[in-house]
Amino acid sequence: MSKICFIVGHGKSKSGGYDxxxxxxxxxxxxxxxxxxxxxxTYYNANFTEQADIMNDDASLYLTDRIKKINAAGYDFAAEIHLNAGGGTGTECYYHKGSEDGKRYAAEISSAICEALGVAQRGAKTRLNASGRDYFAIIRETACTAVLIETVFIDSPADLAKLAAPEGQAACGAAIAQAIAKVRGVKHKSLAAQKPTGPLYRVQVGAFRNRTNAEALLAQLRNSGFADAFVKAEE
Ligand SMILES: [Zn+2]
Structure with a gap:
Protein backbone atom coordinates (compact mmCIF):
# COMPACT_ATOMS: atom_id res chain seq x y z
CA MET A 1 0.00 0.00 0.00
CA SER A 2 1.16 3.47 -0.78
CA LYS A 3 2.19 5.55 2.21
CA ILE A 4 1.81 8.94 0.61
CA CYS A 5 -0.81 10.65 -1.50
CA PHE A 6 -0.94 13.65 -3.80
CA ILE A 7 -4.34 15.36 -3.68
CA VAL A 8 -5.71 17.79 -6.25
CA GLY A 9 -7.38 20.75 -4.55
CA HIS A 10 -10.90 21.84 -5.65
CA GLY A 11 -12.69 20.12 -8.57
CA LYS A 12 -15.96 19.40 -6.78
CA SER A 13 -18.08 21.88 -4.86
CA LYS A 14 -20.06 21.22 -1.68
CA SER A 15 -23.31 21.15 -3.68
CA GLY A 16 -21.82 18.59 -6.08
CA GLY A 17 -21.04 20.76 -9.09
CA TYR A 18 -17.67 21.54 -10.62
CA ASP A 19 -15.43 23.85 -8.58
CA THR A 42 4.50 9.90 -11.99
CA TYR A 43 7.90 11.28 -11.07
CA TYR A 44 7.74 9.84 -7.55
CA ASN A 45 6.74 6.37 -8.70
CA ALA A 46 9.27 6.31 -11.55
CA ASN A 47 12.22 7.47 -9.45
CA PHE A 48 11.79 6.37 -5.86
CA THR A 49 11.47 3.06 -4.03
CA GLU A 50 8.15 4.06 -2.42
CA GLN A 51 4.80 4.35 -4.21
CA ALA A 52 2.54 7.40 -4.16
CA ASP A 53 -1.21 7.57 -4.79
CA ILE A 54 -3.17 10.40 -6.35
CA MET A 55 -6.61 11.58 -5.28
CA ASN A 56 -9.32 13.77 -6.83
CA ASP A 57 -7.65 13.87 -10.26
CA ASP A 58 -11.15 13.16 -11.62
CA ALA A 59 -12.79 16.04 -9.69
CA SER A 60 -15.02 13.52 -7.90
CA LEU A 61 -14.31 14.45 -4.27
CA TYR A 62 -15.42 17.46 -2.24
CA LEU A 63 -13.06 18.57 0.55
CA THR A 64 -14.79 16.51 3.26
CA ASP A 65 -14.75 13.43 0.99
CA ARG A 66 -11.03 13.91 0.40
CA ILE A 67 -10.38 14.12 4.15
CA LYS A 68 -12.44 10.97 4.82
CA LYS A 69 -10.62 9.07 2.11
CA ILE A 70 -7.17 10.15 3.34
CA ASN A 71 -8.01 9.07 6.89
CA ALA A 72 -9.49 5.75 5.76
CA ALA A 73 -6.42 4.91 3.67
CA GLY A 74 -4.05 5.39 6.63
CA TYR A 75 -1.38 7.32 4.71
CA ASP A 76 1.44 8.81 6.68
CA PHE A 77 1.79 11.87 4.45
CA ALA A 78 -0.50 13.80 2.13
CA ALA A 79 0.09 16.92 0.04
CA GLU A 80 -2.79 18.89 -1.48
CA ILE A 81 -1.84 20.99 -4.47
CA HIS A 82 -3.28 24.46 -5.15
CA LEU A 83 -2.55 27.76 -6.83
CA ASN A 84 -2.73 30.89 -4.75
CA ALA A 85 -4.75 34.04 -5.46
CA GLY A 86 -5.14 37.48 -3.94
CA GLY A 87 -2.45 39.70 -5.38
CA GLY A 88 0.87 38.15 -4.29
CA THR A 89 3.70 36.32 -5.97
CA GLY A 90 5.73 33.20 -5.19
CA THR A 91 5.43 29.84 -3.45
CA GLU A 92 4.24 29.02 0.06
CA CYS A 93 3.39 25.79 1.81
CA TYR A 94 1.14 25.36 4.86
CA TYR A 95 1.58 22.76 7.61
CA HIS A 96 -0.10 21.71 10.85
CA LYS A 97 0.62 24.11 13.73
CA GLY A 98 3.24 22.55 15.98
CA SER A 99 4.16 19.73 13.60
CA GLU A 100 7.94 19.54 13.19
CA ASP A 101 7.47 16.93 10.46
CA GLY A 102 4.99 19.14 8.65
CA LYS A 103 7.32 22.11 8.90
CA ARG A 104 10.18 20.10 7.36
CA TYR A 105 8.00 18.97 4.44
CA ALA A 106 6.64 22.48 3.90
CA ALA A 107 10.08 24.11 3.95
CA GLU A 108 11.62 21.58 1.54
CA ILE A 109 8.65 21.69 -0.83
CA SER A 110 8.47 25.47 -1.05
CA SER A 111 12.25 25.75 -1.53
CA ALA A 112 12.24 23.09 -4.24
CA ILE A 113 9.41 24.76 -6.18
CA CYS A 114 11.08 28.19 -5.95
CA GLU A 115 14.32 26.77 -7.25
CA ALA A 116 12.66 24.82 -10.06
CA LEU A 117 10.46 27.67 -11.30
CA GLY A 118 12.51 30.71 -10.31
CA VAL A 119 9.70 32.29 -8.28
CA ALA A 120 9.76 34.12 -4.94
CA GLN A 121 10.10 32.10 -1.73
CA ARG A 122 7.32 32.74 0.79
CA GLY A 123 8.25 29.60 2.73
CA ALA A 124 6.69 27.22 5.26
CA LYS A 125 3.70 28.73 7.03
CA THR A 126 0.86 27.99 9.41
CA ARG A 127 -2.53 29.69 9.18
CA LEU A 128 -4.99 29.59 12.05
CA ASN A 129 -8.72 30.21 12.28
CA ALA A 130 -10.53 32.32 14.91
CA SER A 131 -10.43 29.43 17.41
CA GLY A 132 -6.67 29.04 17.05
CA ARG A 133 -6.83 25.81 15.06
CA ASP A 134 -5.45 25.21 11.59
CA TYR A 135 -7.43 27.18 9.03
CA PHE A 136 -7.19 24.59 6.23
CA ALA A 137 -9.40 21.55 6.85
CA ILE A 138 -7.14 19.28 4.80
CA ILE A 139 -4.44 20.00 7.40
CA ARG A 140 -6.73 20.28 10.47
CA GLU A 141 -8.92 17.21 9.94
CA THR A 142 -6.44 14.67 8.57
CA ALA A 143 -4.76 12.18 10.89
CA CYS A 144 -1.51 12.05 8.93
CA THR A 145 1.06 14.78 8.37
CA ALA A 146 -0.49 16.94 5.68
CA VAL A 147 0.58 20.06 3.81
CA LEU A 148 -1.22 22.43 1.48
CA ILE A 149 1.00 23.64 -1.32
CA GLU A 150 0.26 27.04 -2.87
CA THR A 151 2.50 26.60 -5.90
CA VAL A 152 2.28 30.12 -7.44
CA PHE A 153 -0.29 32.92 -7.73
CA ILE A 154 -2.74 32.32 -10.56
CA ASP A 155 -3.64 36.03 -10.60
CA SER A 156 -0.03 37.07 -11.18
CA PRO A 157 0.63 36.84 -14.95
CA ALA A 158 4.38 36.35 -14.31
CA ASP A 159 3.73 33.52 -11.81
CA LEU A 160 1.10 31.87 -14.00
CA ALA A 161 3.46 31.92 -17.01
CA LYS A 162 5.72 29.51 -15.07
CA LEU A 163 2.94 26.91 -14.84
CA ALA A 164 0.97 27.58 -18.01
CA ALA A 165 2.84 25.00 -20.12
CA PRO A 166 3.48 21.28 -19.49
CA GLU A 167 7.24 21.93 -19.05
CA GLY A 168 6.67 24.13 -16.01
CA GLN A 169 3.99 21.84 -14.59
CA ALA A 170 6.35 18.84 -14.91
CA ALA A 171 9.23 20.75 -13.30
CA CYS A 172 6.97 21.75 -10.42
CA GLY A 173 5.71 18.17 -9.97
CA ALA A 174 9.25 16.78 -10.01
CA ALA A 175 10.41 19.40 -7.48
CA ILE A 176 7.57 18.45 -5.11
CA ALA A 177 8.33 14.73 -5.49
CA GLN A 178 12.05 15.23 -4.87
CA ALA A 179 11.44 17.36 -1.78
CA ILE A 180 9.10 14.76 -0.27
CA ALA A 181 11.52 11.90 -1.00
CA LYS A 182 14.32 13.91 0.63
CA VAL A 183 12.34 14.47 3.85
CA ARG A 184 11.21 10.83 3.94
CA GLY A 185 14.72 9.54 3.28
CA VAL A 186 13.39 7.44 0.42
CA LYS A 187 16.02 5.99 -1.88
CA HIS A 188 16.31 6.77 -5.57
CA LYS A 189 15.61 3.61 -7.59
CA SER A 190 18.87 3.86 -9.55
CA LEU A 191 20.87 4.05 -6.30
CA ALA A 192 18.92 1.25 -4.65
CA ALA A 193 19.67 -1.08 -7.57
CA GLN A 194 23.20 0.10 -8.19
CA LYS A 195 25.51 -2.44 -9.83
CA PRO A 196 29.31 -2.27 -9.72
CA THR A 197 30.55 -0.25 -12.69
CA GLY A 198 33.85 -0.09 -14.57
CA PRO A 199 35.80 -2.68 -16.53
CA LEU A 200 36.04 -6.35 -15.59
CA TYR A 201 39.58 -7.81 -15.76
CA ARG A 202 40.09 -11.50 -16.60
CA VAL A 203 43.32 -13.46 -16.64
CA GLN A 204 43.88 -15.97 -19.42
CA VAL A 205 46.37 -18.78 -18.83
CA GLY A 206 46.30 -20.70 -22.11
CA ALA A 207 44.77 -21.10 -25.58
CA PHE A 208 44.42 -24.56 -27.15
CA ARG A 209 43.14 -26.04 -30.43
CA ASN A 210 42.38 -29.27 -28.62
CA ARG A 211 39.65 -29.21 -25.97
CA THR A 212 41.20 -32.10 -24.01
CA ASN A 213 44.39 -30.10 -23.50
CA ALA A 214 42.31 -27.15 -22.27
CA GLU A 215 40.41 -29.38 -19.82
CA ALA A 216 43.74 -30.78 -18.55
CA LEU A 217 45.05 -27.30 -17.74
CA LEU A 218 41.70 -26.44 -16.11
CA ALA A 219 42.00 -29.50 -13.86
CA GLN A 220 45.54 -28.47 -12.95
CA LEU A 221 44.37 -24.91 -12.06
CA ARG A 222 41.45 -26.15 -9.99
CA ASN A 223 43.78 -28.53 -8.14
CA SER A 224 45.98 -25.55 -7.38
CA GLY A 225 43.05 -23.73 -5.74
CA PHE A 226 41.74 -21.56 -8.60
CA ALA A 227 38.12 -22.57 -8.06
CA ASP A 228 36.75 -19.93 -10.47
CA ALA A 229 38.83 -21.12 -13.47
CA PHE A 230 36.80 -22.05 -16.56
CA VAL A 231 37.18 -23.06 -20.20
CA LYS A 232 35.64 -20.74 -22.76
CA ALA A 233 35.33 -21.75 -26.42
CA GLU A 234 35.78 -19.10 -29.11
CA GLU A 235 34.95 -19.79 -32.76
ZN1 LIG B 1 -7.06 26.53 -3.82
Missing part, protein backbone atom coordinates in the same frame (compact mmCIF):
# COMPACT_ATOMS: atom_id res chain seq x y z
CA UNK A 20 -12.62 25.28 -10.70
CA UNK A 21 -10.96 26.98 -7.71
CA UNK A 22 -9.47 30.39 -8.41
CA UNK A 23 -9.79 31.61 -11.98
CA UNK A 24 -7.62 34.36 -13.45
CA UNK A 25 -5.85 35.25 -16.69
CA UNK A 26 -7.91 32.63 -18.53
CA UNK A 27 -6.64 29.80 -16.28
CA UNK A 28 -8.40 27.52 -13.76
CA UNK A 29 -6.71 26.50 -10.51
CA UNK A 30 -8.10 22.93 -10.54
CA UNK A 31 -6.88 22.13 -14.04
CA UNK A 32 -3.30 23.25 -13.41
CA UNK A 33 -3.15 21.66 -9.93
CA UNK A 34 -4.30 18.35 -11.45
CA UNK A 35 -1.49 18.43 -14.02
CA UNK A 36 1.11 19.16 -11.32
CA UNK A 37 -0.22 16.39 -9.05
CA UNK A 38 -0.09 13.89 -11.92
CA UNK A 39 3.48 14.86 -12.79
CA UNK A 40 4.45 14.64 -9.10
CA UNK A 41 2.98 11.14 -8.73
Missing amino acids: PGACANGAQEYKIAKEIAEYAQ
Whole structure:
Protein backbone atom coordinates (compact mmCIF):
# COMPACT_ATOMS: atom_id res chain seq x y z
CA MET A 1 0.00 0.00 0.00
CA SER A 2 1.16 3.47 -0.78
CA LYS A 3 2.19 5.55 2.21
CA ILE A 4 1.81 8.94 0.61
CA CYS A 5 -0.81 10.65 -1.50
CA PHE A 6 -0.94 13.65 -3.80
CA ILE A 7 -4.34 15.36 -3.68
CA VAL A 8 -5.71 17.79 -6.25
CA GLY A 9 -7.38 20.75 -4.55
CA HIS A 10 -10.90 21.84 -5.65
CA GLY A 11 -12.69 20.12 -8.57
CA LYS A 12 -15.96 19.40 -6.78
CA SER A 13 -18.08 21.88 -4.86
CA LYS A 14 -20.06 21.22 -1.68
CA SER A 15 -23.31 21.15 -3.68
CA GLY A 16 -21.82 18.59 -6.08
CA GLY A 17 -21.04 20.76 -9.09
CA TYR A 18 -17.67 21.54 -10.62
CA ASP A 19 -15.43 23.85 -8.58
CA PRO A 20 -12.62 25.28 -10.70
CA GLY A 21 -10.96 26.98 -7.71
CA ALA A 22 -9.47 30.39 -8.41
CA CYS A 23 -9.79 31.61 -11.98
CA ALA A 24 -7.62 34.36 -13.45
CA ASN A 25 -5.85 35.25 -16.69
CA GLY A 26 -7.91 32.63 -18.53
CA ALA A 27 -6.64 29.80 -16.28
CA GLN A 28 -8.40 27.52 -13.76
CA GLU A 29 -6.71 26.50 -10.51
CA TYR A 30 -8.10 22.93 -10.54
CA LYS A 31 -6.88 22.13 -14.04
CA ILE A 32 -3.30 23.25 -13.41
CA ALA A 33 -3.15 21.66 -9.93
CA LYS A 34 -4.30 18.35 -11.45
CA GLU A 35 -1.49 18.43 -14.02
CA ILE A 36 1.11 19.16 -11.32
CA ALA A 37 -0.22 16.39 -9.05
CA GLU A 38 -0.09 13.89 -11.92
CA TYR A 39 3.48 14.86 -12.79
CA ALA A 40 4.45 14.64 -9.10
CA GLN A 41 2.98 11.14 -8.73
CA THR A 42 4.50 9.90 -11.99
CA TYR A 43 7.90 11.28 -11.07
CA TYR A 44 7.74 9.84 -7.55
CA ASN A 45 6.74 6.37 -8.70
CA ALA A 46 9.27 6.31 -11.55
CA ASN A 47 12.22 7.47 -9.45
CA PHE A 48 11.79 6.37 -5.86
CA THR A 49 11.47 3.06 -4.03
CA GLU A 50 8.15 4.06 -2.42
CA GLN A 51 4.80 4.35 -4.21
CA ALA A 52 2.54 7.40 -4.16
CA ASP A 53 -1.21 7.57 -4.79
CA ILE A 54 -3.17 10.40 -6.35
CA MET A 55 -6.61 11.58 -5.28
CA ASN A 56 -9.32 13.77 -6.83
CA ASP A 57 -7.65 13.87 -10.26
CA ASP A 58 -11.15 13.16 -11.62
CA ALA A 59 -12.79 16.04 -9.69
CA SER A 60 -15.02 13.52 -7.90
CA LEU A 61 -14.31 14.45 -4.27
CA TYR A 62 -15.42 17.46 -2.24
CA LEU A 63 -13.06 18.57 0.55
CA THR A 64 -14.79 16.51 3.26
CA ASP A 65 -14.75 13.43 0.99
CA ARG A 66 -11.03 13.91 0.40
CA ILE A 67 -10.38 14.12 4.15
CA LYS A 68 -12.44 10.97 4.82
CA LYS A 69 -10.62 9.07 2.11
CA ILE A 70 -7.17 10.15 3.34
CA ASN A 71 -8.01 9.07 6.89
CA ALA A 72 -9.49 5.75 5.76
CA ALA A 73 -6.42 4.91 3.67
CA GLY A 74 -4.05 5.39 6.63
CA TYR A 75 -1.38 7.32 4.71
CA ASP A 76 1.44 8.81 6.68
CA PHE A 77 1.79 11.87 4.45
CA ALA A 78 -0.50 13.80 2.13
CA ALA A 79 0.09 16.92 0.04
CA GLU A 80 -2.79 18.89 -1.48
CA ILE A 81 -1.84 20.99 -4.47
CA HIS A 82 -3.28 24.46 -5.15
CA LEU A 83 -2.55 27.76 -6.83
CA ASN A 84 -2.73 30.89 -4.75
CA ALA A 85 -4.75 34.04 -5.46
CA GLY A 86 -5.14 37.48 -3.94
CA GLY A 87 -2.45 39.70 -5.38
CA GLY A 88 0.87 38.15 -4.29
CA THR A 89 3.70 36.32 -5.97
CA GLY A 90 5.73 33.20 -5.19
CA THR A 91 5.43 29.84 -3.45
CA GLU A 92 4.24 29.02 0.06
CA CYS A 93 3.39 25.79 1.81
CA TYR A 94 1.14 25.36 4.86
CA TYR A 95 1.58 22.76 7.61
CA HIS A 96 -0.10 21.71 10.85
CA LYS A 97 0.62 24.11 13.73
CA GLY A 98 3.24 22.55 15.98
CA SER A 99 4.16 19.73 13.60
CA GLU A 100 7.94 19.54 13.19
CA ASP A 101 7.47 16.93 10.46
CA GLY A 102 4.99 19.14 8.65
CA LYS A 103 7.32 22.11 8.90
CA ARG A 104 10.18 20.10 7.36
CA TYR A 105 8.00 18.97 4.44
CA ALA A 106 6.64 22.48 3.90
CA ALA A 107 10.08 24.11 3.95
CA GLU A 108 11.62 21.58 1.54
CA ILE A 109 8.65 21.69 -0.83
CA SER A 110 8.47 25.47 -1.05
CA SER A 111 12.25 25.75 -1.53
CA ALA A 112 12.24 23.09 -4.24
CA ILE A 113 9.41 24.76 -6.18
CA CYS A 114 11.08 28.19 -5.95
CA GLU A 115 14.32 26.77 -7.25
CA ALA A 116 12.66 24.82 -10.06
CA LEU A 117 10.46 27.67 -11.30
CA GLY A 118 12.51 30.71 -10.31
CA VAL A 119 9.70 32.29 -8.28
CA ALA A 120 9.76 34.12 -4.94
CA GLN A 121 10.10 32.10 -1.73
CA ARG A 122 7.32 32.74 0.79
CA GLY A 123 8.25 29.60 2.73
CA ALA A 124 6.69 27.22 5.26
CA LYS A 125 3.70 28.73 7.03
CA THR A 126 0.86 27.99 9.41
CA ARG A 127 -2.53 29.69 9.18
CA LEU A 128 -4.99 29.59 12.05
CA ASN A 129 -8.72 30.21 12.28
CA ALA A 130 -10.53 32.32 14.91
CA SER A 131 -10.43 29.43 17.41
CA GLY A 132 -6.67 29.04 17.05
CA ARG A 133 -6.83 25.81 15.06
CA ASP A 134 -5.45 25.21 11.59
CA TYR A 135 -7.43 27.18 9.03
CA PHE A 136 -7.19 24.59 6.23
CA ALA A 137 -9.40 21.55 6.85
CA ILE A 138 -7.14 19.28 4.80
CA ILE A 139 -4.44 20.00 7.40
CA ARG A 140 -6.73 20.28 10.47
CA GLU A 141 -8.92 17.21 9.94
CA THR A 142 -6.44 14.67 8.57
CA ALA A 143 -4.76 12.18 10.89
CA CYS A 144 -1.51 12.05 8.93
CA THR A 145 1.06 14.78 8.37
CA ALA A 146 -0.49 16.94 5.68
CA VAL A 147 0.58 20.06 3.81
CA LEU A 148 -1.22 22.43 1.48
CA ILE A 149 1.00 23.64 -1.32
CA GLU A 150 0.26 27.04 -2.87
CA THR A 151 2.50 26.60 -5.90
CA VAL A 152 2.28 30.12 -7.44
CA PHE A 153 -0.29 32.92 -7.73
CA ILE A 154 -2.74 32.32 -10.56
CA ASP A 155 -3.64 36.03 -10.60
CA SER A 156 -0.03 37.07 -11.18
CA PRO A 157 0.63 36.84 -14.95
CA ALA A 158 4.38 36.35 -14.31
CA ASP A 159 3.73 33.52 -11.81
CA LEU A 160 1.10 31.87 -14.00
CA ALA A 161 3.46 31.92 -17.01
CA LYS A 162 5.72 29.51 -15.07
CA LEU A 163 2.94 26.91 -14.84
CA ALA A 164 0.97 27.58 -18.01
CA ALA A 165 2.84 25.00 -20.12
CA PRO A 166 3.48 21.28 -19.49
CA GLU A 167 7.24 21.93 -19.05
CA GLY A 168 6.67 24.13 -16.01
CA GLN A 169 3.99 21.84 -14.59
CA ALA A 170 6.35 18.84 -14.91
CA ALA A 171 9.23 20.75 -13.30
CA CYS A 172 6.97 21.75 -10.42
CA GLY A 173 5.71 18.17 -9.97
CA ALA A 174 9.25 16.78 -10.01
CA ALA A 175 10.41 19.40 -7.48
CA ILE A 176 7.57 18.45 -5.11
CA ALA A 177 8.33 14.73 -5.49
CA GLN A 178 12.05 15.23 -4.87
CA ALA A 179 11.44 17.36 -1.78
CA ILE A 180 9.10 14.76 -0.27
CA ALA A 181 11.52 11.90 -1.00
CA LYS A 182 14.32 13.91 0.63
CA VAL A 183 12.34 14.47 3.85
CA ARG A 184 11.21 10.83 3.94
CA GLY A 185 14.72 9.54 3.28
CA VAL A 186 13.39 7.44 0.42
CA LYS A 187 16.02 5.99 -1.88
CA HIS A 188 16.31 6.77 -5.57
CA LYS A 189 15.61 3.61 -7.59
CA SER A 190 18.87 3.86 -9.55
CA LEU A 191 20.87 4.05 -6.30
CA ALA A 192 18.92 1.25 -4.65
CA ALA A 193 19.67 -1.08 -7.57
CA GLN A 194 23.20 0.10 -8.19
CA LYS A 195 25.51 -2.44 -9.83
CA PRO A 196 29.31 -2.27 -9.72
CA THR A 197 30.55 -0.25 -12.69
CA GLY A 198 33.85 -0.09 -14.57
CA PRO A 199 35.80 -2.68 -16.53
CA LEU A 200 36.04 -6.35 -15.59
CA TYR A 201 39.58 -7.81 -15.76
CA ARG A 202 40.09 -11.50 -16.60
CA VAL A 203 43.32 -13.46 -16.64
CA GLN A 204 43.88 -15.97 -19.42
CA VAL A 205 46.37 -18.78 -18.83
CA GLY A 206 46.30 -20.70 -22.11
CA ALA A 207 44.77 -21.10 -25.58
CA PHE A 208 44.42 -24.56 -27.15
CA ARG A 209 43.14 -26.04 -30.43
CA ASN A 210 42.38 -29.27 -28.62
CA ARG A 211 39.65 -29.21 -25.97
CA THR A 212 41.20 -32.10 -24.01
CA ASN A 213 44.39 -30.10 -23.50
CA ALA A 214 42.31 -27.15 -22.27
CA GLU A 215 40.41 -29.38 -19.82
CA ALA A 216 43.74 -30.78 -18.55
CA LEU A 217 45.05 -27.30 -17.74
CA LEU A 218 41.70 -26.44 -16.11
CA ALA A 219 42.00 -29.50 -13.86
CA GLN A 220 45.54 -28.47 -12.95
CA LEU A 221 44.37 -24.91 -12.06
CA ARG A 222 41.45 -26.15 -9.99
CA ASN A 223 43.78 -28.53 -8.14
CA SER A 224 45.98 -25.55 -7.38
CA GLY A 225 43.05 -23.73 -5.74
CA PHE A 226 41.74 -21.56 -8.60
CA ALA A 227 38.12 -22.57 -8.06
CA ASP A 228 36.75 -19.93 -10.47
CA ALA A 229 38.83 -21.12 -13.47
CA PHE A 230 36.80 -22.05 -16.56
CA VAL A 231 37.18 -23.06 -20.20
CA LYS A 232 35.64 -20.74 -22.76
CA ALA A 233 35.33 -21.75 -26.42
CA GLU A 234 35.78 -19.10 -29.11
CA GLU A 235 34.95 -19.79 -32.76
ZN1 LIG B 1 -7.06 26.53 -3.82
